[in-house]
Amino acid sequence: MSYPYNQFHFITLNLCKLFSSKDKTGLQVGKTNPDSDIFDLLKEDLNKGFRLVVERYSSKLYWHIRRLVILHEDADDALQNTFINAWRNISEFRSESSIYTWLYAIATNEALALINKRKRNSAVSLDDLGTYFANSQEGSSWFDGNEAQKKLQNAILQLPEKQRIVFNLKYFDEMPYEEMSGVLNTSVGALKASYHHAVKKIEDFIRNG
């Protein structure tokens, strides 16, 4: 190939890439993505798109975090950190999954970080609600469940952290295993087994507790 042809071909190729609509914000949309409206808005206006993300998912993420960390003040901190992290990384997000599972993954990590920090700072074992409420300023004012629900929450607190997450996502959020796999980066089979064992442990605790 002669030199002028190579130059023309190179310039044309790069002009085509620049004109492609693939990457204005760094976001790519899958064909059957439930968050396609959010992605369209994020491409058009990043701020407006992120506002929609916050309005749509703040409640869901809060309750997911709250069930893990128990206390409202801790859940409030973790929720805000979750969205700050999401905002910082929004332009690098590649939506092979959905923004929903991506946010859940960030929220889960924030909750776990907070739990581990609390463990390091507290000499008391945090394995029931009473201990949590006794060790916080808010006390039990933000818990309104009956005795059975209190027993269930105590049973869940006995589980290892990851198993607790699996149980909460399946039992309370009714998240499909395929989505949960994206959140926790674990195989569907392992998640099913973990949930099955979690249910058995909780039932034994409630029966014998």
Add this chain to the structure above:
Amino acid sequence: MNELNDIPKNNPFKVPEKYFEEVNRKILSGTAGFDSGIQKIGIIRKLRPYLAVAASVALLVVLSYTAIHFFARSENRSEFPGITLSEYTDNYINDIDIISLEENAAETGLFREETGFNKNDIMDYLVLDNIDIYDIYEHF
């Protein structure tokens, strides 16, 4: 799962009144609601494809001009710079013709010893007295 089925699934945790409105406002004020930098980046990102096209076109123009200028210049290298045709005929042709004249004069015997004239003297006489070179040619 009988024990679990007996427990109500409703949320036992509470939040302060209007908590979600407040927390959304707090989150947005620290992220998407914070204008510094994000809007400017958005405008630059929007203009980037057009700037890239403009830069490519400008580069093509510069390369074309350079190529044309380079090749055009190389064709003029054989010309004598800074001299008109009349100056050339007045100065260069006369010098060349004087040399030719000398050679011709040598062949015709003009500068033979028996004449007593030095050929340089003859040349000087011819040049200084503005003898027309063509008249001399015709003579010889």
